[in-house]
Amino acid sequence: MDLAELQAAPAAPSAAAPSMLDAVREIADGPLQQAAEATDRGVYPRDILRNLGAAGAYAAHIAPGLEAGDYRAAIRAMTEVSRVCGATGFMVWCQQVAGLYMQQSGNPALTGARLAAHSSGQRLGGTGMSNPMKAYAGIETLLLRARPVPGGYRVSGTLPWVSNLGPDHYAGVLAGVDVAPGEATREIMFMLPCDAAGVELRNCPSFSAMEGTNTWALRCSDVFIGSDHLVADPARPFIAKIRGAFILLQTGFGLGVAQGAIDSMWRVEPQLGHVNRYLEDRPDELQGELDALTARIELLCRTPLATDREYLIDVLDVRAHASELALRAAQSALLHAGARGYLLSSDVQRRVRESHFVAIVTPAIKHLRQQIALLSAPEMPD
Numbered sequence: 001m002d003l004a005e006l007q008a009a010p011a012a013p014s015a016a017a018p019s020m021l022d023a024v025r026e027i028a029d030g031p032l033q034q035a036a037e038a039t040d041r042g043v044y045p046r047d048i049l050r051n052l053g054a055a056g057a058y059a060a061h062i063a064p065g066l067e068a069g070d071y072r073a074a075i076r077a078m079t080e081v082s083r084v085c086g087a088t089g090f091m092v093w094c095q096q097v098a099g100l101y102m103q104q105s106g107n108p109a110l111t112g113a114r115l116a117a118h119s120s121g122q123r124l125g126g127t128g129m130s131n132p133m134k135a136y137a138g139i140e141t142l143l144l145r146a147r148p149v150p151g152g153y154r155v156s157g158t159l160p161w162v163s164n165l166g167p168d169h170y171a172g173v174l175a176g177v178d179v180a181p182g183e184a185t186r187e188i189m190f191m192l193p194c195d196a197a198g199v200e201l202r203n204c205p206s207f208s209a210m211e212g213t214n215t216w217a218l219r220c221s222d223v224f225i226g227s228d229h230l231v232a233d234p235a236r237p238f239i240a241k242i243r244g245a246f247i248l249l250q251t252g253f254g255l256g257v258a259q260g261a262i263d264s265m266w267r268v269e270p271q272l273g274h275v276n277r278y279l280e281d282r283p284d285e286l287q288g289e290l291d292a293l294t295a296r297i298e299l300l301c302r303t304p305l306a307t308d309r310e311y312l313i314d315v316l317d318v319r320a321h322a323s324e325l326a327l328r329a330a331q332s333a334l335l336h337a338g339a340r341g342y343l344l345s346s347d348v349q350r351r352v353r354e355s356h357f358v359a360i361v362t363p364a365i366k367h368l369r370q371q372i373a374l375l376s377a378p379e380m381p382d
């Protein structure tokens with residue numbers, strides 16, 4: 001889909017957005033601001049995540065049935081949160097994308113009351129799709145296997161790091177099915193409850209940031225998965241359908257970290273502007289770039305479930321640009337702040353580490369560039 005077609009496409013509804021965004025901003029500038037340092041160091045902000053859900057931050061992109069909702073509002077909510085705390089902003093994405101899996105599954109056991117509890121933040125959950133996304137890109141092999149049994153599957157394997165988990169949480173994951181010799185390979189996707197028999201949450205090594213994201217190694221030993229947990233069987237067509245939406249939603253995380261960095265540059269301008277003006281990547285330049293990128297993303301939000309090649313390349317490109325901008329903005333904010341930004345307690349310092357995560361979480365910049373290169377390559381003649 002080209003830009004002209006995108007501009008002609010009807011905008012998604014956004015009637016509820018202003019009040020939702022006001023409520024999210026109030027949480028971000030109040031309790032989240034207070035909790036950001038503790039969240040960086042290891043405290044899981046459960047109540048804040050619940051309150052963001054009550055404010056509507058996880059519901060905007062979910063429309064009735066299989067329609068796409070207001071992705072622009074969802075990304076704006078994630079941006080507001082990430083501007084103040086990247087770790088919590090990432091968990092907003094985890095929650096939003098898990099809701100997307102449930103909605104698009106069309107499985108009555110996952111939609112209805114379960115989806116309502118998820119979208120309103122009463123229930124929390126994440127996504128363990130880094131490994132499958134990388135497996136589909138040929139970067140690594142699938143880590144979960146599913147053995148067909150009467151009434152469902154038995155799943156085994158370990159995903160090394162999955163965030164926004166806890167004993168009463170769940171995650172959207174994917175497993176390769178053990179098929180009979182000669183049968184076509186396939187995968188299943190499902191919502192895995194952390195309290196199911198055979199599921200174990202194991203400690204991860206310490207990270208340089210994002211410690212409060214409740215990130216665990218998710219180990220499955222012969223876990224039974226019945227039809228009530230299935231998102232898609234087979235999974236490939238489903239992944240093809242939601243891939244653009246999955247990646248597009250993530251941009252809110254990068255936009256927010258970049259915006260937070262720019263805000264921090266303006267804060268030191270009165271004292272340090274006379275010398276900071278000799279730096280590159282000044283806040284007004286970065287803001288111009290960020291605003292232009294946001295406008296591009298918001299245009300792509302009109303058709304989040306599009307699957308054509310041009311659309312996907314655009315989505316991969318804005319996601320890569322958001323990562324690059326977050327890295328540059330966080331680095332420049334550190335140069336602008338100087339020693340005060342080098343304190344471990346400084347938000348400027350924390351944002352440098354958050355921006356590294358924006359750039360390495362799946363799809364990492366290297367993965368995005370690989371996918372853009374593959375999709376842009378001329379098709380080989382038969």
Ligand SMILES: Cc1cc2nc3c(=O)[nH]c(=O)nc-3n(C[C@H](O)[C@H](O)[C@H](O)COP(=O)(O)OP(=O)(O)OC[C@H]3O[C@@H](n4cnc5c(N)ncnc54)[C@H](O)[C@@H]3O)c2cc1C
Pocket residue numbers: 094126127128129130131139140160161162163164207209210213215360361362364
């Ligand atoms: C804080 C944090 C939160 C995350 N949250 C999620 C989440 O919610 N959901 C999700 O699906 N993924 C999550 N991930 C995984 C993330 O998206 C990437 O897949 C992961 O960081 C590996 O990407 P990579 O580009 O380094 O992989 P590559 O460079 O391609 O490396 C290939 C594989 O090698 C393994 N590996 C590399 N280094 C190490 C190491 N030091 N120790 C153990 N294994 C290693 C990993 O399995 C990795 O996937 C999280 C990672 C981190 C650090």
